[in-house]
Amino acid sequence: MTRSSTRRLLALEWWCLLVAALLPALLCNLLFSTSETGWPDLHMPLFIVGLLSMFASLPLFRHYKHGLIATQAALDSPAEAAAWTALAKTRRTGMLVAGLPAWIAALAIFAGLNPVALLLLVLSSVVIDCLYRIPPQLG
Numbered sequence: 001m002t003r004s005s006t007r008r009l010l011a012l013e014w015w016c017l018l019v020a021a022l023l024p025a026l027l028c029n030l031l032f033s034t035s036e037t038g039w040p041d042l043h044m045p046l047f048i049v050g051l052l053s054m055f056a057s058l059p060l061f062r063h064y065k066h067g068l069i070a071t072q073a074a075l076d077s078p079a080e081a082a083a084w085t086a087l088a089k090t091r092r093t094g095m096l097v098a099g100l101p102a103w104i105a106a107l108a109i110f111a112g113l114n115p116v117a118l119l120l121l122v123l124s125s126v127v128i129d130c131l132y133r134i135p136p137q138l139g
Contacts, residue, residue: 001012001081003080003084006084007134010134014091014132015096017099018120018126020096021103021126021129022099022102022126025109025122028107028109029118031111033109039111040112041116042108042113042137043111047117050121053100053101053104054124055102057094057097057098057100060097064091064094067086067087068087068134068135070083071084071086071138072138075138088114090131091134098125098128098131099129099134101122101124101126101128102121102122102125104121105121
């Protein structure tokens with residue numbers, strides 16, 4: 001597999017993982033959102049748990065960053081394919097964990113969480129996922 005095809009495959013995987021993070025919140029909002037207040041006692045705890053879940057991806061992002069450095073060092077060497085594979089696995093794990101705030105937002109829809117708070121949780125997942133893009137300098 002060539003480097004450009006690997007990069008294209010990783011870009012496609014990035015979009016798929018982003019959709020996987022955002023789709024539950026979007027579908028729950030479209031199908032189950034109501035004007036009822038839901039369970040107001042759960043609003044603040046769910047929002048706080050969603051915010052705290054952003055920090056779960058910090059150690060994984062550090063591993064991803066080290067994977068980027070290792071892949072850059074392995075370019076044009078026999079270990080390049082293995083480096084790309086390791087980077088993809090590390091990034092996949094990090095992006096799945098980065099989707100936690102959006103998934104918690106999907107659960108919070110059932111509690112009737114404020115739409116602004118839901119949007120903040122979903123956007124935090126999008127921003128964290130943007131950090132997992134393959135930089136153009138690599139390759």
